[in-house]
Structures are given as structure tokens and as C-alpha cells.
Amino acid sequence: MMLVMLIVASTCCAPFTYGQIMDFGNVLGVAQGKSPWSSENDYYYDTLNPEHAQPVITSPAQQFLINEGDNVVFPCVVTNLGEYNLIWRHGDKLLWILLEKNGERLEQEMTMGDSRLSLEGTALSLRDVQGEDAGSYTCEISSKPPRTLNHTLDVRVPPAVFPANNRSVVTVKMGSSVTIACLPYGKPRPSITWSLKRCEWLIASLHVSQGRKLTRAPSGNRLVVTNAQPEDNGMYTCTADNGAPTTAKAVITLQVMFPPKVRVEEEEVITGVSYSATLACFVEAEPMAKVNWYRKGDIPVDPLRLVKKMDVRRRYSLQFDMVTLEDFGVYTCNATNYMGNSSAVIHLTGRPKPVRYFSSPQGDENTTYTLVWDVESYAPVLTYTISYGNESDPEDQWVNLMVPGTSSSSSLHSSSHTFDNLQPGATYNVQVTATNEFGESDVNETFAFSTLREESSASAQDSAAPTLTPAERRTQMGAFLTAIILSCFFS
Template sequence: MLLMLLLFWLYGVRISYGQAGSPWNTEDNDYYYDQLEPENLLPKIVTKSQEFSAQPGEDISLPCVVDRGWHSLVWRRGGNILWVLQNSNGNFLLQTVEQDDRLGRNDTSLTIKGIEATDEGTYTCELSDTDPPRNVMHFLKVRVPPTVVPANGRKVMTIKMGSTANLGCNATGNPKPNITWSTEGRVLKVGKNLTIANAKPEDNGKYRCTASNGVGRPASTTITLEVMHPPVVRAQETEVYTGVGHEATLACFVYAEPRAQVQWYRKGGTPVDPIRLIRTVNNHKRYSLQFVRVHLEDLGDYTCNATNFMGNDSASVRLSARPKPVRYSSPHQGDMESNYTLVWDVESYVPVLSYEIAYRNDTDEEDHWITFSVPGTTSSSKYHSMSHTFTDLEPGSAYHVRVVARNEYGRGDVNESFAFTTLDAAGTDYPTYVQTSVEVSAEASNQLEDIVSEAEAGDVSQETQKTAAAASEALVNQTNPEDITRKEVSVAGQAVIHDDTSAANELSPKERKMQLMALVTAISLSSFF
């Protein structure tokens, strides 16, 4: 009985194994086969490689977006790991490797705060869940504004005249800056160095070195070039006009490197009196010698002398009381056919004794001048006005005239000749502004000048006023009221224009004469008050 049960059990086991299959049977299903995951089911980085640009101090984020589940992500720069991020079912664990507080993350992106120039380079985001690892690379370019400094730190370069100056600048920045040299707003060259061969005094100055790279504002620095040379002296005016009892200032400009010692001398090498005179110097290299009150013995020639170890130079200045060259104030086009009135003024601290006049027709030879003299004025003012009427001239002709003033201290310089043209006999039209000269007798003119001098002294008597009226009448008597449409009356060197056209048409000749006399008298007496 027992034997039959054992056989039955063994048979049943065999039958069950035959139906279910053997554990080693791989025909239908092999539970021990480890099948690989398909490619489209693995995590991947969907961000594309990019180039980023930033300036120092800015913040930046380098993206790295991952698709599907992942376990480990690494950011590195070159061969250096910055940080590692572990993902466990959505729980992130950040492990910082690079000890830099500026580094951080925004999800799976790398953030950098306060960009520095040294941060430039290639950054890689990498997944270690695949074989081989999948990654994306970004390039960060740090754009740095330019800086520039003089080569060797030399902001001042001193050389001798005739030597060669080599100026240089060192610039930094990203991209690499370009360097431009300029002076006084004038561009000289482009490049790191500037060479000035055979340096001259005029090469002295500031040379600007400017660096630019398109980032921020250009940077610049200056290098001062000092070319050592002997002094160069120039007089501000070769002749200074003054008068005894008046003030005067002589001045010269001194250019020297190194700075020169400047001294003023009288003619013959005698130093000027340092007590009575004032010597000054300003920032424009101007050295002056000031006379508060000129003495007669002060008149003469002076020398401004400058000396340094390279040499010396000097310039001469004359302190003079003679008249200045005359200035002409007449129109170039005359209003008469055969006459022309020339008006001029001159500066003289003492009365003008006489005027030397020379004139010639343009058709004559250049050396054919007609010369004569006229008396000067007795005005106490330093400004003197005078006029002279030329007669018997040729109609429609051009003339040249020269006038030279003379006082007790000498004769003034000859100014450039003055050109004028007489009216054409054919009646050619000229500008409507025509001045009719009032011919003044010497006696009446002198009386008026004496009256003005008395008025300036503050002493005007009734007799003086009568004299002024009489002198005015003398002036008027020499003027034909019928011809007056626009009058110019010269009183004490001042010209007064009076338009009387309408009145001339309404008043009788006698009334016009009286009106003109009243006008001149009023002008004369107005200077008293």
C-alpha cells in the first residue's frame, strides 16, 4: 500500500513539471533575463550649447534643462567640478565642491553672482545616468572695459632738445583695447608706442593715450613731455606808448625748460631799480615790468633777459612818449569831384605839434608823393582828432595818403597808406549816405578846445559860455545852410551826426542858420556838464 502511494506522488510531480515547464527552460519565458532600457526612455539634456557675454559685476545663469527622471547631475568648469546635484524621487541634495560663495543653482542651472574677469571659460553640465554621460557645454565671455597706464609708470618724460622721446602705454581689457595717441585734440597715431624724433621746444606738452574696446567708456591717461631747451623770449609789444606822469607796463613771454631766471635791464645792461618798479609773472609765462608813474628818465629802451643752464635769450622793448600811428576814419569814397576831406585821430599823451601829410594820385609813379605839414592840436586829452581837405583833385580818381603825427618826444611811425576816390564828374551813383564836411577855422576851433579844457577843469564862467557861442557862430558862418542835408560837427574830438533834411525844406536860410548855431552851441556846452 505504501509503495503504491509513493509511486503515485512521483508520477504527479512529473506531470506538474511537465505542464509548467522547467525552471531552466527558456523557450517560453526566462525570468532571469535582465533586459536593457530603450534609448528613448533614458534622461537627456534638452538645452543647446550657447555663448554668453557679461561684464564684471553682473550676475548670470547658465541653463541646463533635463528631460525625464535622472539621478545625478554635475556642473564643472574645465576639469574642476563646481557642484554635484543628487535627485532622489524629486528630493534634491546639493554637494558643493568648489569653495566659491558666488556659485549657486536655479533648479538644474548654474548661477554666478558678481562676474569677474577670471570667470571666462567653458562650463559643462553633465548627466552621469547614461553611458557614456550626456552633457551640454556653454562658453562664458567676460567683456571688460579698458584700463590704461603709462609704460613704466612714467607720467612725465624729460629729454634734451634734439633727442628722441619714446612714449608708451599699457592697456588691459577684453576684448583687447586699441590705443590712440593725440595732443591738443589732434590725433597722432594708433598703437602702443609713440616716438618723437629730434625733439624740439614746440614738442613740449601733454600727450594723451586713449584705450577703447567697445565696452564701457574709453580710458585715457596723459604723459607730459618736457624738452629741455634754451630760453626763447618774445616781447608782448616792441614799443609801449605812454607819457610822463602816467603808468606803463612792459611785458615779455619767456619759454624755457627748465624754467629760466628772468631779469629786466636798461639799455647798456643796467638792471632796473627793484624798489620803485613792480615785477610780476603769471601762469602764461608772461613777465612784466610795471611803472606806476613814469618819469622822464624812464623813457628809453629796455631788455627782457632769460637764462637757464641750456643758454639765454632776450627781447627789447621801448618805453616811448611819441605819438602812435594815426587811425583814419573817413569813407573811402568821396562825395565831391575835386575835393576830399580826410579825418583821422591819433593817441599822444602830450599835444601834437604837427602832422606830416603825403599823398599821390594812383596814376603817378610810386615815389611821386606830394608832402606838406599842418599844425597840430593843443588838446590836453591823449586822443587827438584832426581833418584836412584836399583840393584841386581829379574827378573819379584814386589817391593814397599817409599822415604822421609829431610831438615834443618825436615823430610817430608811418601807418599804412589810406586810399580814397573822388566823385566821378559823370555823376556816378554812390551810396546815399553822404557826409558834407563843415570847414572849421583854426581860430574858432582853438577857442572851442580851450573852452572844453576849462570845462574839464570845472571852471565855466559866463564869459566862457559867450565865447563858446561866438565860436559856434564862427563855425556856422562857414557853412552854407542851403547845402546842408546831413551835417557832421566835430567838437573836442567827438563827431555828432545830425539829420536835418526835413527841417531844411521847411525853414528859411536864416532860420536854418540860427538852428545850426544853436545846435553847435548846445553840443559845445554839453561837454561842460
Template sequence: MWMLSLCLVWIYGMRSSLGQVGSPWHTGAENDYYYEQLHPDDDLPVITTDEQQFAINLGELLVIPCPVHNLGDFTLVWRRGNQILWVLQDRGEGPFIQAVSRDPRINRNGTSLIINGVLPDDESIYTCEISTSPPRSVSHTLKVKVIVAVPPTVYPANNRTTMMIKMGGTAYLRCVVTGNPMPKVTWTKEGLAQPLGEGVNLTLTNARAEDNGIYTCTADNGAGDPVHASINLQVMHPPEVMADKIEVYSGVSYDATLACFVNATPRPQVKWYRENGSPVDPLRLKVAYDTRNKKHSLQFDRVQKGDFGYYTCNASNFMGNSSALVRLTGRPKPVRFSSPKLGDKDTRYTLVWEVESYSPVLAYNIAYRNETDSNEKWVNFTVPGTTSSSMYHSKEHTFTELEPGASYYVQISARNEFGSSDINETFAFTTVDPVGTDPPDDLLHEEEVIPNTDQYQDVVSEVGGVIESQAPPLPEVDIVTAQSPVISPTDNLTEMEEIFQEIFKGNEIPPAEKASVSDSTSETFSLTPREKRAQMVALVTAISLSSFFF
């Protein structure tokens, strides 16, 4: 049968070349009725679609229909004009198709013709024909529309470049676009990187203050550059007020600026008030507004003592009002520490700090405790303040009688005539750990044997808060009769102890009195071995110096 189909195609081609137009199944002979004799009308195939006209855009896909009922063993041919595109015959083991056209765009879907990507040359009459006698067929006409590219245009619907709604409402944004092909529309918001959506419409429900801004619709169809249109959405809401700084530090005769940020729609009315509710003096103080940052400020050229206190930045519109509290103060700023975390001594540590204060610092309140001892309580004391020609002050204090290798916490606040600074930092330091060994003798002589009387006048008692005015008194010794031994700096403490015992030989306290003294003073004047040695060395040194001058 397939040989017969090929022969029929060849015959049709020959007839076409001779200028004869018609069905490939028509021979012109008088016996063309034999198909009707072999196949009654009820058994013949039927094409179940009417002729149609198609107007297709250039480049689109087209399906030309030719549904057939009861094709049987008849052959179906698709042709464009007089050109055969393909031949189909249904066999018992499956359909057989003979593609005649070499155009890769030509395909089929059952008995329908497919053209993938229509071209201008595809304009023609397409015929679906079945090999009955006479042949049964249907013809369709194709018109190819050549697209003329038109650059896009876009503008807001109703030319509304500004839209205002109440907070909680719904905003309907819409752009009108034109162009050929139809442009693609994308929505964005100023300040946001991600697109909000596509299409000519954008809907925002339950609008909030954060939805305020410029919304832009962009249209692009590849014909020319993309075009844009913007809509300014204003969501009406009560003012939101936030202080730039809740506390501003200054001093008498210095300048100062209080500021607050206000966000409100519509634009609010902003006023400054004193803490008692009275308005600020508009003749002496300057009120300014920064449109870009929505920042309102109150400026003092020369602060007076009576200016210190609290101020209110109040904003109001017809949606509501709000305010923020700002304090103008002359007290010191928080203390900043500049000491290293690790000290260089085992029982002493020098703490250094600085503070910014427009007025002289009257005193520093210091509190410290041993961090390694959980039961240790804070020890509080006060040291004198500092005066400075500028607003920057520095001070140091040496802690004594600390535990070796221990960590301590310190808090300091500065006080001037306007109040005390906040404590916003707890400083921690650690003393040197001697690993259980005594410091060298030369260090002991240098730091412990010869006390500095000036130091005792400045150091405040860390336990009772009492200022010690002098060093502890030495025992009375007959410096005339006592012979002063010559002690080398390298002599050890044992030799000093022997000399001390020799000096006090014969002047010992009776056992009864010694017991009485011991009982009454053991709790108050209990000394460590190191302190006892220090006293011995101090005594011997004093005797040596006395013998030298007398």
C-alpha cells in the same frame, strides 16, 4: 548611392534610439569583412590627423580638422556625441553632402567641421568617421571657456608720470593695461583732436619743443568705463622769447607795461635790461609773471621822461639764452583818417584825421600827390599841431586847386616833442567830376568871389611852403569918379566883363608895355578863364561896396 546613405543614417538613428552606441557602419553580423575583400588596405582612405583637445573662448570660430587621403567612394560622417551633423560622399561629378543638423552655425571646409560662434552647449566629443569596415575615425574634444568680463586698468610704465628728454632725442612712452577681454589702448595729446596712435607703446623721434605736453593713454574693453593714464613729456630746449608789443606808447606821468612771452624747458631765468645793458631799477619798477600764458611783464606806475627808450627781455637756462627788444616811446601813434573817400567838391577837399598822443602835437607833416597822373610827384607841407586836454587829437585841412574827378593819395605823420609817428596808412580820396560843366553862379559867388582873409593866413603854400598872409591886391580904380553899377546875383559873367572893360577904358596899357608885361609874367601869372572871371567879379563887387559907403 545617396539612397543607401539615407538608409544608413536611418539605421544608425534606429540603433541609437535602442541604446546601441557605435559606428553607423557596424551591423554586428559576421560578414562585415566584405569591404576588406573588395578593397585592399592600400586603397582604403586614411585620416591624417591625431585626436586633439580644443579650449575655445565663448563666441569664437572653431575649425575641427579631419583631413582624409583617398576618400574615394566612401562616405564620411561628422557627429557630435551620438548626433549626426552632416554626411559627405564624393561622387564622380562632385561631392554630395547631406546636412542633417539644422544649426546654421555648423558648416564644413572640405572634410573639416566648422562651428561659427561657439556656445557653451557645444562642449562635446566630435567624431569624424569613414564608412570602411571596420570604420576609421578620429575624435576631438571641445571645451568652451566662458569669459568673465574684467574692467580695464591702466597706469604709466614704472609709474613715471613725468619724462624729460633733450631736444632731438627719442621719447618712449608706455602704459601697462589689464582687463578681460584685453583693452584697446589709444594715445592722445592735450590740445590735439586727432589720436596719435594705438597700442601700449608710443615713440616720438627727433623731439622738438612743440612735443612738450601731456600725453594720455586710454584703455577700453567695453567692461565698464574707459580709464586713462597721463605722462607729462618735457623736451629740454633753449628759451624762445617773443615781445608782446615791439613798441609801447605812453607819456610822462602815465603808466605803461612792457611784456614778453618765454617758452623754455627747464624754466628759465628772466631779467629786464635797459638799452645800455644796465638792469632796470627793481625798487621802482614791478616785475610780474603769468604762469598760465608764460608772460613776463615790466610795469611802470608813473613813466618819467628818462624812461623812454629800448628795453631787453632776456631769458636763459642751461640749454641756452635768448632775448626780445621792446621800445617804450612817447611819440604819437599812427594817424587815423575819418573823412569820406569821395569828396563833395570838384576842386576842393577837406581831410579830417585824428591821432593819439600823450603829449601835445607840435605839427602835422602832410604829403599828397595826384594818383591819376603817374608823373606827379609828392607835394610836402606842414600844418600847425593841436593841443588837447586828453591824449586824443583831431585836425582837418582843406586842399584847394585840385583837379575835378581826380584821385589823390595822402600821407600824414604827427610830431610831438618825442618824435614823429609812423605812416602806416595811405589815404585816398576823389574829387567830384563836374562832367565838363561849370558850377552854378551862386556857388561861384559863395566860394570864389569873396575870399576869407583868415583862411589865407592859415593856409600853407603847397608848392613852396610859404605862408600867404593876404589875398592878391586888386587893380587901382578911381572909386570917386567911377559909377558903380548895380549887379544882380543872377547877372551873368558877360555883363560883368563889359562893365570891367568900361571901367578901364582909357587906362589901357600901351601895346609895347603890354607886350613887355605879358612876356615877363606869362609863365608866373598865367590865369585860367575861371580865375580871370573870379577877379572881375571880385573887382566889380569891391567897387559896388565902395560906392555904397562913399
């Protein structure tokens, strides 16, 4: 009788209050996780038509994997529902009850304050799915025995990832081993991949790719770097992915501490008095090194006269706006950090640069050849030293000679020399150096040239002779004979 009164009240009243819902649940036994259609409530079937066909749920059980924030519909297609009632539960929690009274369906939402839930016929709709919505969803009919359909909902929570122990910067000495780790979160558990972006100065000095993949095989959320070297420096990105629309990343910077390594941009810088010049060196060091410039070994460079610079590639430069005679000499780029120190030497000089050749390797004469060259020298060239010899002769048998130098209003000087008494069809090797008041230039690559063969010259001359027709040849021969006869007659 009490159950009947509750059902009648449900047909004419507004949605249940919280207390009424609890009372209704207690009466049905749902609050304790029991089916309202269990054997303890057999009397409930007194109102059913015993001749009515038993209902059948035709929807299959499904397992849903839904991204957090998406919507889901749990189907529950029922045939022959008739006057039987239907409820939806989330685990032991009553969500919705569908009653029938006097041929009319009456819906009652049992979960207070959750506007995300609604019924679409007998299916349950849930909008804006959250992580706590995961679990089992049961559609149950008040038949005897009860018919049930269980769906499982797994909620994919977008990944998040953080550096292990909140260490976004990891420092280790060169040669040691270190483990870099990140902690991923999300559902299902995200998979982890690693990538490395090197420091800008390291890319420039080691000529490596900025965004290359790691050569060491990563192990899950941990990356072990053994025998750490300077090239391992950089930003390690840990990417977490579990199939959600977005991924998550955490960046851990690895700093491998090592003593400075110094290399010069040019071992020798050639300039002239009143010209400008720049000495430069590249310094690799962790932590960053202190760089000082010295002249002639241990004399500090005057900081008031020269400009010292450093760019993002850790290129340290010493700028001379106007070189004086006293500036020529040896300079040292010295770098120091608490791991050690290192240095490299640069020569600032006014001597000529190596000679450059402009002649064709193949000459057009049998016994002569003209060699043309130029040289960059900020001071007048005093002399040129020429060494040459036949390709078949050893170098110690080469001929050495000196020719006068040249002066120019610019730093570029051009000159030439003609070689005589050469062998036809031979190949010669030649080297030219230039000397000014500051010294002699380095020897450039040996230049090779060849003279023309004799038969080639004769062939050229023959090909240049005019070609006579037969009639012209007969006329020429007649004139020749007439000249001989006349000479004999008057002799």
C-alpha cells in the same frame, strides 16, 4: 552596497560635511576628474529601470563672455531625465549633484562656502562672476554612456593701465627721439588709444588746440616721438578699453628741453609822462627760464620801483605805474635756462601813434577836398606833415606841406586840412604824420580820395534849375520881346 548606503544617507541627512563630500567624490571617482557614470561604476545602473527611455540634453553648448561682477546662468535642458542623476562640474571640481530617490529630487551643493552658486531647475546659476570663475562648466547625466554638455565662460576683467617703468614724467632734449609706453591689464587684453593735451602756456604761444588727437600714428601701447620739438610738450593720455563698462587711463607728461624763445607783445609801447605803461614778452622754455629785464642794453631795471609779473601763459610783464621822462628808451627781456638764452627788445616812447583818417573817400567838390584825421599823442602835437599827389604822379613829385599842430586836454587830437586847386574827377593819395617833442609818428596806410567830375557838377546844377510849363515859357518870351521893343522905342 556602499554606494547605496551613501545615497540613502544623502536623503535623510543635512548637507554633507567636507569629509563626507570627499568620500563621496572618491567613491564616484570625481575627485580624480572621472565621471561617476564611467564604465568602472557599471554596477550603479542596477537601480535604473532598463525600459526607461534614454535622457537627451537639448541645450546647445555656449561660450559666455561676462563682465566681472555680473551674473550668468548655464542652461542644461534635459528630456527624459527620469531617475537618472545629474551633476555640474567646473573643470575637475564638483559643484553640484542632483539625485533622485523614491521619486523625489535631492539637491546637494558640493562646493563648500560659495553662496553664489544655485540651481534653477537643472540649470546652474552663478552670481557676481570673478576672474577665477573662467573655464569649462560641464553638465553630466548618469546615462550609459554619460551625456555631457560643456559651456565655456570667459570673464571680462575691467582694464587697468600704468606708465611703463612707472615713468609718469619723461624728459628728452629737443631733436632727440623718445618712446612713451604704458602697460595695460585686463581680460580680454585691452586696446590702446593715445591723445595729447598741451600745456596752457604752449597753447597760448603756439595757438594750437588743447585736446587735439596726435598726428603721429600710435603703435599699440608704445608711442614714438622722433625729432622732439617744443610743440610735442604736454600730457599724453593712454586709454585702455576692452569692452568693459569702464575704461582706464594713464597720463605721461613729456618734457622736451629747449633753449628759451622770446617774443614781445608789442615792439613799441607809446605812453606819456605821468601815465602808466606795461612792457610784456612771452617766453617759451623747458625747463622754465629765468627772466630778467634790462634798460639800455645791460642796466638792470630797478626792482624796487617797478613791478615784474608772470602769468600762466608765461607772459612776463614790466609795469610802470607813472612814467617819468627818464623812463623812455629801449628795454630788453632776457630769458635763460641751462639749454641757452634769448632776448627781445621793446621801445618805450612818448611819440605820437599813427594818424587815423575819418573823411569820405569821395569828395563833393571839383577842385577842393577837406581831409579830417585824429592822432593819439600824450604830449601836444607840434606840427602835422602832409604829403599828397595825383594818383598818376610818382611819389617823389608829391607836394609836401606842414600845418600847425594841436593840443588837447586828453591824449586824442583831431585836425583837418582843405586841399585847393585840385583837378576835377581825379584821385589823390595822401599821407599825414604827427610830430611832438618825442618824435614823429609812423606813416599809416596811404589814404586815397577823389574829386567830383565837372559834368557831374553841371548836371547837378541843371537838375537844381526850376522846370517851366509851356504857358509860363510863352509868358516869359512875351515879356522878353516887350522889353526889347520898349528899349528900341526910348533909345
